[in-house]
Amino acid sequence: MTGLAFALLLSASLAGYVMNRRAALALRDGGQRLHSLGMFHGLYALLLVLVPAFVVTVLWIMLQGSAINALTMSGLPDGVVTDAVNPQLILTEIQSIAGGRIFGEPEPWKLEAAERMNSLHAASGWLLVLVVAALSAALLYTSRRQVAADFRARQAAERIVMGLMITCSLIAVFVTIGIVFSLVFESVRFFQMVPLTDFLFGTRWEPQIPIRADQVAAEGAFGVIPVFLGTLVITFVAIFIAVPVGLMSAIYLNEFASRSFRAVAKPILELLAGIPTVVYGFFAILTVAPALRAWGAALGIPVAPNTALAAGGVMGIMLIPFISSFADDALSAVPRSLRDGAIALGATRSETVLNVLFPAAIPGIMGGVLLAVSRAIGETMIVVMAAGLIATMNINPLDSVTTITVQIVTLLIGDTAFDSPKTLAAFALGLMLFIVTLFINILALRIVRKYREQYD
Amino acid sequence: MYDTTRPEMNVDQLHTKISARNVQVFYGTKQAIKDLNVEIQDKTVTAFIGPSGCGKSTFLRCINRMNDTIDSARVEGEIMMDGSNIYDRGVDPVQLRAKVGMVFQKPNPFPKSIYDNVAYGPKIHGLARNKAEMDEIVETALRGAALWTEVKDRLQESGTGLSGGQQQRLCIARAVATAPEVLLMDEPCSALDPIATSQVEELIEQLRSQFSVVIVTHSMQQAARVSQKTAFFHLGNLVEYGDTDDIFTRPQDSRTEAYISGRIG
Numbered sequence: 001m002t003g004l005a006f007a008l009l010l011s012a013s014l015a016g017y018v019m020n021r022r023a024a025l026a027l028r029d030g031g032q033r034l035h036s037l038g039m040f041h042g043l044y045a046l047l048l049v050l051v052p053a054f055v056v057t058v059l060w061i062m063l064q065g066s067a068i069n070a071l072t073m074s075g076l077p078d079g080v081v082t083d084a085v086n087p088q089l090i091l092t093e094i095q096s097i098a099g100g101r102i103f104g105e106p107e108p109w110k111l112e113a114a115e116r117m118n119s120l121h122a123a124s125g126w127l128l129v130l131v132v133a134a135l136s137a138a139l140l141y142t143s144r145r146q147v148a149a150d151f152r153a154r155q156a157a158e159r160i161v162m163g164l165m166i167t168c169s170l171i172a173v174f175v176t177i178g179i180v181f182s183l184v185f186e187s188v189r190f191f192q193m194v195p196l197t198d199f200l201f202g203t204r205w206e207p208q209i210p211i212r213a214d215q216v217a218a219e220g221a222f223g224v225i226p227v228f229l230g231t232l233v234i235t236f237v238a239i240f241i242a243v244p245v246g247l248m249s250a251i252y253l254n255e256f257a258s259r260s261f262r263a264v265a266k267p268i269l270e271l272l273a274g275i276p277t278v279v280y281g282f283f284a285i286l287t288v289a290p291a292l293r294a295w296g297a298a299l300g301i302p303v304a305p306n307t308a309l310a311a312g313g314v315m316g317i318m319l320i321p322f323i324s325s326f327a328d329d330a331l332s333a334v335p336r337s338l339r340d341g342a343i344a345l346g347a348t349r350s351e352t353v354l355n356v357l358f359p360a361a362i363p364g365i366m367g368g369v370l371l372a373v374s375r376a377i378g379e380t381m382i383v384v385m386a387a388g389l390i391a392t393m394n395i396n397p398l399d400s401v402t403t404i405t406v407q408i409v410t411l412l413i414g415d416t417a418f419d420s421p422k423t424l425a426a427f428a429l430g431l432m433l434f435i436v437t438l439f440i441n442i443l444a445l446r447i448v449r450k451y452r453e454q455y456d
Numbered sequence: 457m458y459d460t461t462r463p464e465m466n467v468d469q470l471h472t473k474i475s476a477r478n479v480q481v482f483y484g485t486k487q488a489i490k491d492l493n494v495e496i497q498d499k500t501v502t503a504f505i506g507p508s509g510c511g512k513s514t515f516l517r518c519i520n521r522m523n524d525t526i527d528s529a530r531v532e533g534e535i536m537m538d539g540s541n542i543y544d545r546g547v548d549p550v551q552l553r554a555k556v557g558m559v560f561q562k563p564n565p566f567p568k569s570i571y572d573n574v575a576y577g578p579k580i581h582g583l584a585r586n587k588a589e590m591d592e593i594v595e596t597a598l599r600g601a602a603l604w605t606e607v608k609d610r611l612q613e614s615g616t617g618l619s620g621g622q623q624q625r626l627c628i629a630r631a632v633a634t635a636p637e638v639l640l641m642d643e644p645c646s647a648l649d650p651i652a653t654s655q656v657e658e659l660i661e662q663l664r665s666q667f668s669v670v671i672v673t674h675s676m677q678q679a680a681r682v683s684q685k686t687a688f689f690h691l692g693n694l695v696e697y698g699d700t701d702d703i704f705t706r707p708q709d710s711r712t713e714a715y716i717s718g719r720i721g
Binding site (some may be wrong): 259335337338339340341342343344345346347348351355356359360 | 558566581
């Protein structure tokens with residue numbers, strides 16, 4: 001039935017296009033001067049029919065399920081829904097019976113309710129088709145009546161398209177707001193169980209709390225500092241590798257490399273950016289970590305199997321193209337006249353780069369570095385595979401550390417109740433991650449924007 | 457029109473600073489300058505005039521080897537400066553450019569303070585032994601560029617915050633600060649308003665007492681106002697070269713006459 005409804009609204013809007021365009025052209029052929037081209041008259045009809053009918057159909061599909069459920073439940077005989085039974089369970093059972101999945105011997109009233117549910121579904125489908133047909137016809141009629149020589153069809157159609165564009169851009173905004181709110185609400189629930197100060201200033205992170213009352217388990221501690229410290233260590237290692245390597249390669253490729261070297265090296269560098277992070281994770285855990293252990297053993301230094309150095313180092317490699325392409329853009333954006341000015345004063349190439357190009361490009365480079373930092377903080381796959389799980393207060397990169405993202409993943413994996421502090425802690429961590437990266441991003445965008453204004 | 461009675465001009469013996477012999481410049485396969493010969497005198501303002509694309513800027517950029525920075529550019533022939541070829545293999549273009557300053561069409565101050573802009577050249581060439589000497593160099597250069605009184609109280613402000621005319625004079629001060637022997641100016645007034653233009657022209661007149669100035673200009677009035685010698689370029693050829701008075705009043709070549717009377721270009 002839904003398919004039929006969609007077919008109906010599509011053909012109605014196409015019919016509207018053809019009809020109104022013909023009508024407009026007929027007016028023109030009759031000797032009148034049209035305000036808008038015939039195409040716009042057609043487009044106006046098409047949009048006028050398509051948009052409302054489409055919205056109605058989608059809303060119908062979204063809302064019909066809960067409406068039918070409510071109707072089914074209210075039609076149940078008195079007395080079967082008691083406080084002892086969760087009505088949600090009854091509804092689920094009725095739904096599976098209606099879907100043909102019958103287990104055991106259900107009571108007759110359940111069978112009856114399932115039958116009613118199915119007939120409601122069928123009726124709803126037909127009603128939808130009817131509503132769409134009526135709506136389309138009404139809109140077709142309205143739009144057809146508006147065709148006139150001085151009707152501003154172009155402006156009308158443009159207004160509708162503008163409205164569509166506004167809606168599309170608002171979707172992103174509302175989704176962001178929705179994500180923030182869901183994080184905030186769950187975090188608030190968490191902070192009702194664990195005080196905010198314990199979370200922010202606690203130095204122990206042991207989220208293994210008992211799920212059942214009789215279970216033997218630790219009592220749980222939710223101090224975020226060791227987790228945050230781990231994130232910082234890994235981010236620091238990553239940035240420590242990515243910034244010098246990325247910057248140097250950008251300067252070399254931009255200023256010194258021959259054209260042929262550049263033609264080969266640049267695409268390969270950019271290829272790094274296209275490698276999925278899970279592949280980097282393999283690389284970290286199968287290649288880098290064992291190599292580090294072997295070196296450590298050779299030098300007599302104890303190295304953990306999942307070190308911050310391995311995870312952070314591989315993350316740094318992942319960020320190299322990020323930094324280098326930002327730095328490359330920033331260096332290329334420095335006007336040629338500045339370069340010429342320095343060279344004409346007798347500056348060598350390296351003096352030109354160091355004293356003139358680099359300072360002029362530094363805001364752009366800083367913006368890129370900050371965006372890389374926020375990516376490193378939020379990066380998940382590499383650290384899930386290569387970093388540790390236990391939160392410890394240490395900053396030794398040869399030791400195992402854990403990160404915020406790793407903890408979020410482990411907290412939400414497996415059978416967990418959504419009202420225990422263990423699960424809700426993931427939202428608090430997520431909120432924290434969100435706030436930190438948001439601030440870094442805002443800072444980065446400000447710096448980048450400021451630098452754009454300088455040369456325009 | 458111009459002041460030939462400056463006392464120091466009469467005392468100094470004018471000699472040839474730069475002499476170009478059979479210079480050819482190619483951009484890829486396209487020849488931009490054909491067989492150019494010219495002698496540029498010391499302590500003289502020499503103007504290069506000619507229609508767009510005639511090669512005057514290209515030749516100017518040969519004198520401090522700025523064309524080296526363009527991959528496809530190739531220079532043949534020789535350009536002698538004080539008797540030695542600047543295109544010799546042993547010549548370091550970096551040191552050459554310290555002796556041959558350049559001012560560009562568009563003011564291009566570095567995004568640094570006014571002081572640092574002027575001090576940059578002396579700093580990289582090690583001209584000052586201490587801060588006091590550097591201060592003196594900066595002040596002298598800014599005075600030489602007739603900018604000192606305007607900026608002396610805000611030397612630490614950014615050079616890009618100055619007006620267009622001030623920026624161009626800052627660029628001149630920057631070039632002067634390295635104590636060059638030749639100053640090349642590539643249409644230095646084309647981005648400036650008339651008042652700033654006249655300030656820069658006055659400045660050029662003063663700079664002549666210290667070194668040889670070569671200026672590319674599209675404005676024939678400007679060439680007539682500021683220069684003692686004028687070279688007319690057309691389609692990559694140096695058509696005519698001589699005293700500015702002669703070029704503008706008694707041109708020998710019909711193309712020169714056509715250009716200065718506004719019929720070509």
